[in-house]
């Protein structure tokens with residue numbers, strides 16, 4: 001039912017069109033059922049009937065009526081559909097750009113003006129428009145947050161556009177809506193819609209690079225193959241295959257929603273991510289010593 005409670009003006013337009021079409025279809029269905037009922041009663045076979053009732057085969061007037069009426073209904077619906085598409089696709093001037101990049105199986109959220117690269121949890125400001133560019137690095141995914149009101153595919157080699165203005169604070173769940181491989185079901189979206197002040201504070205915090213500390217945990221991270229896939233801004237770790245970990249500790253889930261972000265779950269994720277999310281590109285680090293694993297987890301969870 002979330003699609004009927006949109007939090008964007010674009011979604012509201014779509015929801016209104018759906019209700020209008022439901023009413024028109026309902027009226028037509030009612031009309032057909034009534035006519036059918038009347039015909040069944042009025043023209044039923046009675047004792048003593050010798051022949052069929054009079055037939056309407058070849059009645060020009062009737063044929064014109066039942067051809068023109070549906071054509072008119074479709075023409076009216078067509079006008080409303082085009083109006084809705086224009087409203088939904090309209091670019092909003094002054095909108096903040098946001099790149100949403102689909103990966104097997106996680107989401108990258110890139111705020112190019114703010115130098116922020118986040119993953120899986122999408123922070124959006126309430127009342128400020130966003131111009132989303134939907135992209136993919138591998139296969140086709142689909143970005144679907146039901147309360148936004150509609151979905152859009154992310155297609156490799158092509159950027160789709162989506163203008164979104166969220167007008168109510170809250171948490172809105174979504175998911176990838178195009179089958180994209182083994183863990184399609186664990187490609188969740190969590191939208192955190194917050195006031196512009198809260199959003200700006202989040203951006204300010206997320207744009208900070210990590211301060212190099214030289215800690216043992218940081219060394220474990222840099223000396224292992226973690227750096228082949230993950231970035232931590234501020235360190236010599238700039239790979240972009242997996243999620244940016246500069247602020248990993250500030251996220252609420254791991255593995256794109258598979259488990260809560262707790263130290264115990266992060267330990268298991270690093271030791272054997274396959275046990276939590278079979279097929280995930282994250283390799284197992286089973287030969288890390290327990291002591292190294294523990295300091296690494298402490299270090300990563302400390303990246304707020």
Ligand code: CUA
Nearest residue numbers: 141176178180
């Ligand atoms: Cu990505 Cu389904």
